[in-house]
Amino acid sequence: MARNDYIVGLDVGTSKVTALIGEVDAHDKVHIIGVGTAPSRGLRKGVVVDIDGTVKAIAEATEQASRMAGFRVKSVWVGVGGCHIxxxxxxxxxxxxxxxxxxxxxxxxxxxxxxxxxxxxxxxxxxxxxxxxxxxxxxxxxxxxxxxxxxxxxxxxxxxxxxxTSIQNLLRSVYKAGLEVEDVILLPLAAGRAVLMPDEMELGVAVVDIGAGTTDVAVFQGGSLMFTAVLPVGGNHITSDVGVGLRTPLSQAERIKIEHGAASADGAAEEPSLDIPTVGGQGHRAVSPKELALIIEPRAQEILAMTVDRIVRSGVAGNIPGGVVLTGGSANLQGLVDLAARELNVPVRLGTPQGVQGMTDVVENPAYAAGVGLIRFAAESLGGQRPMQEGGIMDSVIERFRRWFADFF
Ligand SMILES: Nc1ncnc2c1ncn2[C@@H]1O[C@H](COP(=O)(O)OP(=O)(O)OP(=O)(O)O)[C@@H](O)[C@H]1O
Ligand SMILES: [Mg+2]
Known part of the structure; x- marks a missing residue:
């Protein structure tokens, strides 16, 4: 396969920028030959607020992926999200x-x-x-x-x-990182494409991508997208609750949440086995997993409740007999799938990218769902399976932006 036949998906998220290089074969398998991830410094709630920080993270992620694949990435398919959608x-x-x-x-x-x-x-x-x-x-x-x-x-x-403006700030960051844009793809749509089975999409299902700054919702039925929403809540809120609740710095709160956190206090151990550094470096405190879970649970419930509220208000709640598929990095929170099944009263499962070959140790993680989905969606657009889904942004925003950019330099 020629190098320029490979697809590069760029997911500029609130916590990390991911560049994935891959191709989709005739059996619908996604072969990943390059992965790059850089901490994201310039986004709030899925929207670029600091272009220079974002440019650096994009450059770092694509360089890493380029090195792994053994060729230079020139153009990318960019995921677009954020509450302005x-x-x-x-x-x-x-x-x-x-x-x-x-x-x-x-x-x-x-x-x-x-x-x-x-x-x-x-x-x-x-x-x-x-x-x-x-x-x-x-x-x-x-x-x-x-x-x-x-x-x-x-x-x-x-x-x-x-x-x-939000789309242009994102594209501007990509161009400033020295990359061309093939097209933009809606992130919730990409996430769905990575983790859903065709029969789920046909029957009716909601995919909920809980990231760091946003929760993206997409409802599919009859194989098509019925509803999309991007909510301004995510794992960062859980982390900051843990930081405030345990009076520990955010970096520690993030680590403690990932290593020991749970979405439900039911069954969490009551012995104070966790050693928590307190703010100001003034010492440590012993906390029980139950105490930690009691801080996380209400926020996890709130994120789920906001999601359901949006689905119900949109009138598509009756269209999801296939239930809910949770994905995104925060879907890794221990016990979240069970909590969601109890709270939502529908079947809930964890959405991990499907049909991936190569780099599976990294990519077979809900945090990479949107990135893998960008490659799948792009391959379908290129293969003509989605003839009308080019969406025309090429002839509108991107074209206008390219002209503007050319004038500018
Ligand atoms: N095991 C875990 N338990 C709890 N939370 C986790 C775990 N692993 C990752 N996370 C959380 O997942 C979030 C990152 O998820 P993801 O990489 O999907 O976000 P993003 O794409 O950068 O952000 P967004 O989509 O909101 O713009 C962080 O808040 C992180 O704390
Ligand atoms: Mg994301």
Missing amino acids: SFTNSRGVVAVSREDKEIGPEDVQRAVDAARVINLPPDREIVHVLPREFIVDGYDGVKDPVGMLGMRLEVETHIVTGAI
Whole structure:
């Protein structure tokens, strides 16, 4: 395989920047040949607030991945997230153009183009236009109308939009790190693509990516995205609760949470076996795992409650018989899956990236779900399996940004 056939996914997260180099083979396996991770210093709640810090982390992560793969990364597929992301559903309608009334790819494209004509405030931009279903002469539920006969073609789409400035600050950081952008991909969509089984996506399932600064929710049904939301809560909140609760520095709180934390105080040991350094370096204190879990539990419950609230308010709660798949680094919190199953009263499982070969010791971790999903999603876009999912951001934000950038230097 030629080097430029490899796909590079760049997940610029609140706690870490990950660059993954890989390809998807004919059997749908993702082969990873390069991994780079750098601590992220320039983001808050999934949004770039310090460009220089972000540029450094992006450069570090891609250099690491380049060294491992043995060639220089030139261009990347960038994951976009953050609370500025929202969506709207839109319908496009066209008359079938061919005389013999056979629906062609150009009719599908025109229908999608019609759907993307929506009223957007000037500070927002379309990230993806995702067709959910087609309707041919009033008959709904059509997955692929090409080749069918009909007079009137309609498409129901899910349009994901984001704040132009937030997307531009992210892209600006990528360009300043010396990289080209192939396209942007919505992170919750990528995470879903990495951890969900096709039958779950068909039946209806919610994937919840709990990171450091954000919790990304994506609901799929009938194989398509029904709902997306990015909530401003994540593992950082748990860490800061632990820091405040145990009066220990944040770096210690983070370590203690990861090594000894649990999402539920039920069954946690009551002996004060943990040695906690106190702030100001003034000594140590012995704390029980139960005391630690009692600090974590309410925040874990709050994150789950906010997630459910958004799913319920969006009206898609009845569409997830497949239950909830928890992913992202914070899904590693001991006992979180069980707590979620109890609180949400639906089947809950841990989402680890599926079908990965190479570097599995690193990548087969929920924290890498979005990164692996970027490679899968990009491969599908390139392979034409998702003909309309290029979303047009290439011809809008990125193009505009490239022009602006060219003028600037
Ligand atoms: N074993 C563990 N127990 C509890 N929390 C953990 C564990 N491992 C990782 N985490 C938490 O996961 C979070 C990092 O997750 P992830 O790498 O998915 O975030 P991110 O992608 O950088 O951030 P975001 O998606 O919010 O922008 C941190 O808050 C970290 O403390
Ligand atoms: Mg993330």
